[in-house]
Amino acid sequence: MAEAVAKAKKQKAPRNLKPESMNKKVKLTAADHVFNICVNIFMILTLIVIFIPLWSTFALSFRSNTYLHSQFRGMFEVWTWVPDAYKALLGNAGFIDAFISSFMILIGGVVCALILTIPMAYVLSVHTLPGRKWINILIMIPYVFNVGMIPAYLLVKGIGLIGHIPAVFLPGAISTYNCIIMKQFFEGIPNDLKESARIDGCNEIQILFKIMLPLSKAIIMTVGLFYAVSFWNDFFHAMLYLSGTPVKIFGWNMIDSNYPLPILLRNILMASGMNEYVEVNAFGNAPVQAIKAASVFMSAIPMIIAYPFIQKYFTKGTLAGAVKG
Amino acid sequence: MKKLLTALFVVLACVTLFFGCKKDNASSSTAAPAASTAAASSSSSSSASSSSKSAKLTPISVLYGASVTEAGALPSDWPGYDVLKNELGLDVTFTALPSSANDQAQRIQAMGAADNLPDIFQVDRNVLTNLVRQGLVAEVDDMYAMMPHRTEMLYDENSIAHTTINGHSYGLASPGSIAGNEGLLIRKDWLDNLGLDVPTTLDELYDVMVAFTKDDPDGNGRNDTYGYGAYIETNTSDKGYPGSRLLPILGAFGVEGIWDMTEENAGLNIYKPEFYDAIAFIKKMHDEGIIDPNWLSYGKDDFRAAWKQGRFGIMKEQNAAYASESNYAPFDKNFPDGEWIIIDAPIGPNGDQSIGPWDMSYRIYAISQNAVDEGKTEAITKFLEWMSSDEGYMLAGFGEEGVNYVLDENGLPVAGDLGDMSYTGSKGQVYTQLRNMVFYNGDMELASRYPTYTTESGKEMSALKALREMQALTWTPQVGVSTLPTPSADVQRYYEQSLAEFITGGRALTPENWQAFIDQFNRIGGKAWNDQGVQWMKDNNLLTK
Amino acid sequence: MKKTSQPVVTTTKSGLAVSQEAAAVYKARNKAKLGAEIKRHAGVYLLAIIPVAYYIVFKYVPIWNAQIAFKDFMARQGVLGSAWVGLANFKEFFNSFYFWSLIRNTVMYSVGKLLLSLPLSIILAIAIYECTRPILRKIVQTLAYLPHFLSWVIMYGILLALLAPGDGVVNDVIKAIRGTNVGFDFLTSTKAFPWVVLFSDAWKEMGWSAIIFIAALMGIDGSLFEAAMVEGANSWQRVWYITLPAIRPVIVTVLILKLGTILDAGFNQIFMLYSAPVYSVADIIDTWVYRSGLLEFKFGLATAVGLFKGVFGMLLVFLSNFISKKVSETGIF
Secondary structure, three states: OHHHHHHHHHOOOOOOOOOHHHHOOOOOOHHHHHHHHHHHHHHHHHHHHHHHHHHHHHHHHOOOOOOOOOHHHHOOOHHHOOOHHHHHHHHOOOHHHHHHHHHHHHHHHHHHHHHHHHHHHHHHHOOOOOOHHHHHHHHHHHHHOOOOHHHHHHHHHHOOOOOOOHHHHHHHOOOHHHHHHHHHHHHOOOHHHHHHHHHOOOOHHHHHHHHHHHHOHHHHHHHHHHHHHHHHHOOHHHHHHOOOOOEEEOOEEEEOOOOOHHHHHHHHHHHHHHOOOOOOOOOOOOOHHHHHHHHHHHHHHHHHHHHHHHHHHHHOOHHHHHHHO | OHHHHHHHHHHHHHHHHHHHHHHHHHHHHHHOHHHHHHHHHOOOOOOOOOHHHHOOOEEEEEEEOOOOOOOOOOOOOOOHHHHHHHOOOEEEEEEEOOOOHHHHHHHHHHHHHOOOOOOEEEEOHHHHHHHHHOOOEOOOOOHHHHOHHHHHHHOOHHHHHHOEEOOEEOOEEEEOOOOOOEEEEEEHHHHHHHOOOOOOEHHHHHHHHHHHHHOOOOOOOOOOOEEEOOOOOOOOOOOOOOOHHHHHHHHHOOOOOOEEOEOOOOEEHHHOHHHHHHHHHHHHHHHHOOEOHHHHOOOHHHHHHHHHOOOEEEEEEEHHHHHOHHHHHHHHHHOOOOOEEEEOOOEOOOOOOOOOEEOOOEEEEEEEHHHHHOOOHHHHHHHHHHHHOHHHHHHHHOOOEOOOEEEOOOOOEEOOOOHHHOOOOOOOHHHHOOHHHOOOOOHHHHHHHOOOEEOOOOOEEOHHHHHHHHHOOOOEEOOOHHHOOOOOHHHHHHHHHHHHHHHHOOOOOOHHHHHHHHHHHHHHHHHHHHHHHHHHHHHOOOOEO | OHHHHOOHHHHHHHHHHHHHHHHHHHHHOOHHHHHHHHHHOHHHHHHHHHHHHHHHHHHHHHHHHHHHHHEEOOOOOHHHHOEEOOOHHHHHHHOOOOHHHHHHHHHHHHHHHHHHHHHHHHHHHHHHHHOOOHHHHHHHHHHHOHHHHOOHHHHHHHHHHHHOOOOOHHHHHHHHHHOOOOOOOHHHOOOOHHHHHHHHHHHHHHHHHHHHHHHHHOOOOHHHHHHHHHOOOOHHHHHHHHHHHHHHHHHHHHHHHHHHOOOOOOHHHHHHHOOHHHHHHHOOHHHHHHHHOHHHOOHHHHHHHHHHHHHHHHHHHHHHHHHHHHHHOOOOO
16 A cells, blocks of 8 residues: 555656556547547637736736726736836735734634544545434534524634634634535545555554545645635635734734735725725825736735645546555 | 654644633633623733733723725834823724725624624714614713813714714714815816817706717827716715716706705605606716716726726816825826816706705714723723824824924924825824824814825816815705615615616616606605605704705 | 445445445444444544534534524623514515515526536536646646636726726727627626626636546546547547546535535625616625625524525535435435
């Protein structure tokens, strides 16, 4: 079994996502050629459809205050671009604090979420477990009954978390959706692996760590990414539970405000709508539209950087290798 | 393997510990509601150095509307903290409200539902009414006398009436934006290019809109301009659908705003036959394409970006949004020869004329019942009174002298050459986050907020001058309109949706359809809303003439 | 356990077989054996302790608090102290002038999104999986998930730039073709608005939803493809007979889970995009609750609607799970 894992690791990145064996030269029929053309056309169309609006938003983030033409035209006139919006955002007094606070929520959230989700998903994937049905029902009821803001707020207040960063991620630290998805993948791992481990004298916890986790990197990464993004983008809970008070560690003022990035961005996005004193422009020369667009890219940067690393786990037929070995 | 196991158990232990701690907290916080707030704020009580001092400090939590929401929070080195601590014995925690009105309502009502409101919080009138019904808000009738200086500066009969519900004042209402700060603006250079006169009647205005749309007023050879520009900006008191930006048009038919507050015609404007004519006129503008066709989809920012790009030649705009330096500069750069002038509302077929309803706008600071129950009344009034003292006023409004502002020869605070740290600079403006708690639209504020400046193209501009011109236009006084009852969400949707459908043609605008609309409106609660409103006007002496 | 010599792709089938087998075994065993069975799984129960405790504290305490749906919730009295009002909150919702229109719109959008976005994301996942041009694949894979990060505020800006009647790109094209100066207002037309909602959602979430299917595709055993090739299957047949069945358990799971929240039609999107002219086709349950309940301190009403949606979702989950088990032998439990 360990060999299998090692073998899986050794596999080189294949030409396409399929396991290496697929890339052997075989004679392609006409239908295969049509298939490849269709796939490529679909990919190119997707690329165009996704790229153009993204690019126009990107162009908008570099728009200068005196650019007269439409957003469409701005996409092409790269020479008119100015980085005013990014300068203004980076100059915002709250930006660094918000970033740090967001990271604390992200890390706290993802760690808690995985600690809770992985065992739960594993438990649900053990089909012989007496009482499994009840656990299934236990997790499905809260999934469909979304009782809303106030019942949850009363709980968070009851356990004294209001104003503290865990209040943002703890109530959502396990998502039934992700849990069931992960369970589905665990079920895909062949039973004989588990059985042979049991025969070797492994207990359930050992099986989880020794067999399931190494074989489920792709899904753990995926679910981790789902959690990470949901915590990173969570505006609502932060708005509800946090107060923008300083975060202190042993009396040392780590950050002035625990409002995370989504709150700052929301404030930016909504600002001109609320500000009575429109004579003050917090962003100097940059137009509001550019600020809005730039804020998107600024806030997505960590996720944009992280994604290729996660993608790495998507190009290996980890499981396939394991089964053969 | 063993490592992993131990790690798991350590985490397990931590989590159990964590749950354990939280249960402790739970019991303590239910025992003393204030404890959780104090713990949450934790500003100084947890730090070892000040623990001895903090024993004597009275904690006060404040939820305020930041002046520049998109900038950072009030910095922890704001000098006011020291004064509050050392001289007044107060440990004040400031929390900024979220930036949109809906988010604010959600946040405050959630805090209310958990009986966890801060001691002082800014709140709009609708939400305040809900909280008062729940018994969460303290009466402040006696507090005015406890802070004579602040009361003299900020509160008067009207402001007290604004927060009076069932005979008691539930909140301190200080002046918000200045009344009458909007006006109708028209592109003088476009008029000159086309050889047109300034329109005074609705018909003339219509002709100018047509000319601005069809006759290439900017002479760029392209058919890319429109007569009128607007976006949808509504509320449930003075800015009814189709919204504030079209009020001068509605005013020409004598149906500006949602309500008529005159003695003879008191009630909803929608019942008047002129309202039908006004909607028909707006529909004509929409169908003829002489209003920027994006007006139904625009947000405020899009609208403001659009006039700076010269898309339309007539609009209703706020004084500072039009004339202050940072807002006017892009327009000036784009159109060095461009010139807006402020004109009065057009006169309608029956001689009616109005820019819109005129009402004071207020920011309400309410005091939670819990704060009063805990005996904090005196501390709160002491705090607010200090905020309005000369020292507090300057610290909250402009920051620290020499750091955030300097005084000019007239004794007015100016940015001088303080750069980023000045009260208008990117780093310094966060020191003025509290200014909405103290500003009263006094001359000093106006002069420092609206300085006169010269544009790049050599025009002399002043938002203050624009304000005075706008205030002198023809307005309809409707003092207290914002205290009138609001419709249920269904009635409001029916009202707005029907009017919108009539304008866009989703529903044919015929007298029969209109009557059907009014009947249905009455049936689902519109009539009740009208009657409650009229009753309220009578009870509170709000009727005019 | 002997059946598991089957390849991975059919594991869920084999997993199910195991569970059926186990069920049969249970029946044969007596209670003493159940005790032994529980003992044998002691480790699994140990793993379940923390998550189950978490569920009870963080999910069931709020559900218990949801009794305010049957109460006239008064903050100062708390959840327990407020007076019971029976079904008054539910009645307020059912008696709304717009009740049926809300239900219709909500179902229209959630079903529409399911029908449009789910197949699209599966196709995208397969296309990424099958694409033989590595550069194209990498670019698409990296770009496709980015729209997920755009908030609806920004999305509205993009849609305005594309669709605005005055200067939107699409309208520029329409005007050029028609030779008129009058554009079509997609965002305020009751005919076009639902399509704008559906397609903007598909555009934004397609790549993101595809991630889960890509992860599932990673688990397919290569030997199956080899076998297929030996038998002379072409690419279309391969996708139809091997790839799709292999990820069917994941597709079914996602589908059933989405059915559980069928009455959530995307509050953030609708709230950002809708306006008065299109209320009749845009207002959904959640936007109504927001305006009538959450902004008006009617938390009993808001919670009651949440419960109503939950009952509906629960029924659909059990029903679809049952059907799916009958038809395809896969389900979520």
